Amino acid sequence: MPKVHVTSHIEIDLDEVLQGLARLGTTELEQFVEKVIALQAQRRAPSLPKDETELLQQINRGLPADIRQRYDALNAKLHDETITPQEHAELLALIDRVELADAERMQRLIALARLRGVSVDTLIEQLGIRGPGQVAIASRKSAL
Numbered sequence: 001m002p003k004v005h006v007t008s009h010i011e012i013d014l015d016e017v018l019q020g021l022a023r024l025g026t027t028e029l030e031q032f033v034e035k036v037i038a039l040q041a042q043r044r045a046p047s048l049p050k051d052e053t054e055l056l057q058q059i060n061r062g063l064p065a066d067i068r069q070r071y072d073a074l075n076a077k078l079h080d081e082t083i084t085p086q087e088h089a090e091l092l093a094l095i096d097r098v099e100l101a102d103a104e105r106m107q108r109l110i111a112l113a114r115l116r117g118v119s120v121d122t123l124i125e126q127l128g129i130r131g132p133g134q135v136a137i138a139s140r141k142s143a144l
Contacts, residue, residue: 027065034061055112059105059127063098070094 021029037060041053048056062068074091077083083091106120113123 026069030062030065049115052112052115055108055115056127059108059112063101067094067097071098 021032024032038057041048041056041060063071071091071094074083074087074094077087078091109120109123109129113120116123118126
């Protein structure tokens with residue numbers, strides 16, 4: 001079957017794009033953001049060595065949305081003092097998982113810093129990393 005190539009010159013306002021993104025589910029939005037970050041990284045540094053590219057992709061990968069949502073729900077129950085013993089055990093397991101992910105991320109940051117010949121602090125500044133995304137989870141666990 002022959003194919004027809006159609007070129008469209010549709011212009012969409014950025015606000016319309018953002019409104020469309022606001023209608024996405026959390027998982028779809030996170031997938032979109034990951035793709036945008038990857039695209040941005042390609043444009044900023046299209047000639048990065050493969051090992052650096054792989055480390056950057058792994059560093060930028062967050063927790064799956066379902067795990068983050070469950071953690072948030074259980075954490076809210078903990079603070080509301082409505083958490084059951086089973087949910088508390090699940091929360092502790094999730095905290096362990098988040099801490100492991102944070103430790104793995106830090107190992108990748110260290111590896112990337114070594115590749116670039118800079119300190120981890122300098123690398124974090126270069127990458128514009130504001131925090132691990134899991135604010136004070138270690139201190140929350142000790143409070144449990």
